[in-house]
Amino acid sequence: MDIIPLSVPKLAGNEWKYVKDCLDTGWISSVGSYVNQFEKQTTEFTGAKYAVAAMNGSAALHVSLRLLGVKQNDYVIVPNITFIASCNAITYAGAEPILMDVDVNTWQMDLNLLEEFLQTKTELNNNNCVLKADGRTIAAIMPVHVLGNMCDMEQLMQLASKFNLKVVEDATESLGSTFKGKHSGTFGHIGCFSYNGNKIISTGGGGMIITNDEAIAKQAKHLTTQAKIHPDEYIHDEIGYNYRLVNILAAVGVAQMEQLPDFLKKKKYISDFYKKYLTGIGDIQFQQIEKDVQPNNWLFTIRTSKSKEIFEKLKKNDIISRPFWMPMNQLRMFQNNIYFTKTDIANDVYSKSISIPCSTGISDPHLALVVKLIKECFN
């Protein structure tokens, strides 16, 4: 029997042709037309003015924080439910994550809680948002569009502006998701995408920085290419990074972008299929989507008290499912960080959630088999 994977790339377009072109011409590395083309497709698709391709989503997040002036000893607010890369990037920038609990229905950062935190725990000092308890600067908020869903980005941006905070959207999971018709990643000062192996499009590994600010875009390209200032001579004006995406991977990205509209349709189909057949089964709940959000349905996830049984049952049948990320406050590195919460929703969502197969290449019989096995767990 074939293994049914969780979410694997579909490489059915021009990937082979474009990669072959790179190999045939020798343009495989960090300069080349596919990088530019991939960036152009991204600005056209998202409506962002500028896009700068990066080596991966983590690198994109790291450099973005630096671009917005986040520095040693600052704080950055991030949801307690996210993939570790968000908090790692904050740490690479020398800052410390402040963890915010999530909304019980959408599993995104709880904005009412965020507002309460900013109102009661911080103050403006020379137009600088500082934590009252220790006087350290809170430099930025990093909302994460968990599973391709989104929070109310207008409300978040209002709060950010009121408290003079920069915003880096961790949009690594939300290529194709919009709020009020505006693409994820275009609300904040910067947004970042990822193209790792299980994201909605994949370049094997890759990332993108988007922004509407020309100066930030220029600086993003500068910092991701070792901050070299002279076209010929090796003169650099600051500590940069070798974070630029290589042309051979961008070639895969260009081919993947061509198929993105079809991928989005298929992800929607998969989500509709599961919702149709799993609604009302035991205590299964779905991630709630607010009315202004058009999600990309990236990774289909259910919440149920039987998540562990479902995991085991699917595994026995060679079907890959995945537990949710352990909340950041439960990890050794962040257990002493500030975690602002009332009832620790993050832990509840974590302990009951499981992501189930939703590759864009999945067949109806495979979807039906997953549904059947899940239903059997409630008999």
Ligand SMILES: *Cc1c(COP(=O)(O)O)cnc(C)c1O
């Ligand atoms: C995938 C992902 C990243 C990191 O992207 P990479 O390209 O794997 O470095 C960051 N944050 C979240 C929430 C992600 O899901």
